[in-house]
Amino acid sequence: MWRYPAYAALGLLTAALLAAPFWLGSYVLHVLMLAFLAVVLGVSYRLLLLGGQASFCHGAFYGIGGYVTAILALRYQIDVWLLTVPAALAAGFCALVLGAISLRTKGPYFFLMTFGFLMVFDSFVSNAQRLTGGYSGLANIPPPFGIGTQWQFYYVILAVTAAIVGLFAYPERTVFGLQIRAIGQSDQLAEALGVSRARSLIAAFVVGAAAAGLGGTFYASYITFVSPNSFSMWVSINALTYSIVGGFDTLLGPTLGAASVTLVPLAFDWSAELVQTLVAASIVAIMMFFPAGLEGIVRRFAPALLEAGPERTRSAGTPPHSPVQRSSAPEPSPGRQPLLEVRDLRFGFGGIRIADGISLEVAEGEVVGLIGPNGAGKSTIFNLLSGVLRPESGSIRLAGEEIAGRPPAAVARSGLVRTFQSTSVFDGLSVFDNVLVAALRAEAEQRPLGSWRPRTTLGGAYEAAEHCLSLVRLGHLREAKARDLPYGAKKMLGLAMALAARPRMLCLDEPVTGLTGHEVQEFIDTIRRLKSEHDITILLVEHRMPVVMQLCDRVYALYSGHICAEGKPLEVANDETVQRIYLGEAGRKRRA
């Protein structure tokens, strides 16, 4: 119902903007053009925010574009149309270097490094007198070929803005778009499902920087003048402001934000200082009281504007329950050679030895338990297997391939997928999208273009996600936000996500801890079904012995960094050493 008026409003706005030079004065036109460029900055900045990172040098990339354009156009008389390419490349290259250095670490380093980069940029353009003209800047930058009047320039900038907004609408539909959101929700979980955190964030950063550089070209050419002041810290603050004021869940957010921050002060006769103060104060207020920004307000009152986005059309196009049965494990290979082979694994925290020469094997199709008292190092072993920790020595082979020392995402891609002891889901995504992140990653890497493909071309992933969701009986909750699920359902969702990542080997870290008796039984049934239907291989860490007894073919008992017993579940449970460790000397005697 809402959709048609929304489209009508959009049509009217487009018509008004196209006709602007015919009915608006030169000054208003000028401000509109600056607002368009602000939209370019805001929209190109947003991808990084979706990934849960903020930078503080977007204005510097805009400035790099501007300065590259000014220097090349003035020194070598190259046409501004052609300069869009070196401008975007230069900004993108700087982002690549900066991102490669600092996006590998987590925490605030990236943000502070970008802050530092802005300082370096500012210091460079202010002091490299001969190249950049120092504080007085560079003037008389020519317009692009064929553009002479303001109204012609208006259409150029309008078209460039529309193109860039269109360009950034594309990732929304791709695998990458969903992955970057997943990283923003939980980078640890995304990596465990095989999504490479650093690579995705660097991609988002570089693409955004290149677009800002392109915007800088047209800014420099339109204003005809660049100086350190044109790209002061304020441009970077503003790029961030647009998404804070507008929100950044969809492209509408930064667009609205950029337009309102640029145009609202126009309605009043305010000094620049007052505008700055008000903008800054409104950032503080919005962050404290309306974290979703203007977009949140639109969502509340005119949801149709946002529903037209890809999220809805996609899920409407998928059948609710796919009948297709898709094996989440590859065909078992002939012979019973071990799928997972751990040899002499060593690791310690400081002086405490957690793994002191651990060796174990899991054969194809086997369910193996790993038990041990609290603090025996079970979770640490999982972290070593999944690449979260790097072993000091020893080897971990998956189907003959050495995976020790690989980063978590690479381990997951090679087929060893783990779940987490505490519940771990992408809170802000729907239940279905949670599973889809894993399924798409598995599907996309076998196709050309990989994560840059539109999601809808990967129908197999949708079917796989649907199937995995029905395996854990969560199909009816597919549209719910993951954060609203009860505890037990979250744990089952975690299992579905791990299955959707197409594991050759599944490592479950205390999967039934905190579940009710009924839920535990359901879990046991699910694993049994997986085992009989898909011949799946599992390494299971669990405290509840009945579960271990029912599910495992074989059990390893871990104690103070060593495997102290190995064998059939009953054998291990009756092992003298194991009983002494678990029950103490007295308990063992009583049982005997």
Added chain:
Amino acid sequence: MLYTQIIINGLTIAAYLALMALGLTLLFGVLRIVNFVHGVMLMLGGYAAFLCTSQLGKTGYYVALVAAPAAVAVFAVLLNLAFFRRFTGNLLSGAVMSIALSVVFQNLAWMWFGGDPKRVLTPFEGVYRFGGLIISKHRLVVVLATIAVVFAVHWFIRHTRTGRALRAVEQNPYAAQLVGIDTSVLSYATFALSGALAGLAGALIAPTQLILPNMGATPLLMAFVVIILGGMGSITGALVAAVVVGLAQSLITTLWSPQLAVGASFLIAMAILAVRPTGLFGR
């Protein structure tokens, strides 16, 4: 001789930087807050010193050395109460919010204090000469005061109950809560300590430069270089890095150009981070 002078100047710069960086790194280490308002706190310390000396004359400076840290500590506690408290555990949003907040405060300061630069008198006038080397008496006082403060902070953190609680929260806030440490009270204590350090830095730096609402901007940037280089949250790292950055800044300023100091320092810090991604002493 020139290089000895550069080293002496570098150490006096290092003293201011250490005071600023200590407060910043404490806030980050204990509360995971990146506080861009820290520069404003330095500036308030400077204006507090101006108020004292303009009312009481030169001897008022002794009053300022106590009043400025106290006043800024109260300001910092109010900041936590009104703003930072709500951003606990949300590092990036807190950082962004604090940038905006610092802009608001700085612009308010322009309106309130006006744009005409103020001067602060010091009772420690004149210079000492050793051979050809020159060091102003005030700067010597700054270095000595900083050394005293660093030892006091060290003692506080190592040997008091509150200090031990701070270290506990730094290592694991959740576990600290479980053993009965009131993390909320502690966050106010950390803000107060951090504010006192910034206020003292402001009062100490005040006589050596003009007092203006933006006087905290450059020291803040340099302090960030220091804590990035030292490893965010590491106190030892901050102190070592303060000396490194102080010397580098002195060298660049003397041999090259003072305008390059900030940019070049960041460049050096970034180069080091490329090799050691969590700084010299970071975990």
